[in-house]
Amino acid sequence: MAAKRLQPISTSLLTSFTTRPCCLYSALRALVSSAPSQGSSNRTFSTTPSRQDWLSPKAGESDKARKGRPRVPTGGSTRGTTLVWGDYGLRLLSHDRRISASQLKTADATIRQRLRGMKYRLYHRVSATIGVYTSGNDQRMGKGKGSFDHWSARVAVSKVVFELKGEVHEAVVRDAMRLAGNKLPGQWEFVRKGDPPVMGITKVRDQEMEAFLRRPRLEKSVPMPNMEGTARRMPATSPP
Template sequence: MNFLSSTRSLLSACRPPATLPSVALGLNSPHLGLTFARFRSQLMPRRIDWIKRQKGKIPVPTGGSTKGTTLAFGEWGIRIKGNGARITQKQLLAAEDAIRKKIKPIKGAKVFMRVFPDIPVCIKGNETRMGKGKGTFEFWATRVPPGRVLFEIGGSPVREELARDAMRLACDKLPTSMEFIDRRAPPRLGNLILEHETPPPPTPEVSTVSI
């Protein structure tokens, strides 16, 4: 009996623990350098170097670039009309799910997301004293400047009425004002819409004949 008990205690001592401590995983250190396993429905980067980053500011297109303000994959889309915003992972997923449910009866229709939440946001608890370092990680977010396209619908012909209804449901999930655009929509530089300049009609040449 003593031999069996000593054998069991020896085996339990050699068995690895079910969960590794956070110190062994390096979770207490801000520099992770780990590869995360994510599900298909999650929006998060696969690999990061620093889990804690500065808050930063929403970029403003002051250099005249209009990249990302027109459609690239679909026939219909929405882009930010008002001020830029920091959009969270949950808001993007909720908007994408609303569009998918609306266009689900159409075979071959696809939803394209033009932004990705890759910025970690850390939050401290309420009534916490100053100091003691940065808060803990809470969620992922992305900074979106004004005029940036967020979602597009394409892959299969979709009626404009259905696309407008689907995008309206998605706009209700987002924290800023949006506008519905199509392939003919001009690019946008912040709050300024850049219309395509049409060249003036050529003037007919008047030939003079000397007699």
């Protein structure tokens, strides 16, 4: 049916072209691609987002990104410091860490190898979307930024990187997160569901501590709540 329907169109179009094989092949390909297919239907709109690769973005950068520095939460922000989907997680204790995609992949493979044969689900909270550009050691200054080397992620302090949920004992998950932290740069800690959030490097355990961390920075001394519930006097500014 398709050949009979395309036959009068193809004869009328091919007469306008030359008889060279390359032109005939191009015309036939254009006719086949323009013919509507009966079995397939094109979806023009979908509310389901396409699954992106967390280790290498689908599209490259338009400009070469600068090195930059990881975000430092200020103003009382606790975003990304607690668990959202899982029961256990791995949180960063160090600061100014730029983790490459290969290191994240190695940590992911380490967790999956330790929990082999168990029922669980692993969540990734960071994505390697920062391009790293390098130049050779023998290059002189003034030759440009260099060529693309690998993808990386800027991880802020107290940021949760991995979350895990499943029918696995806590001791086994703790050991898997320990092995994954050994593969990543910096210091890491094991967190559980319900652990307090973190503002910068301070864990917010009660409302008094949260109010103290959100206070405006004043020149006079303000009372700082102690972790045991007592208050002590401490200057707001660091000594010289």
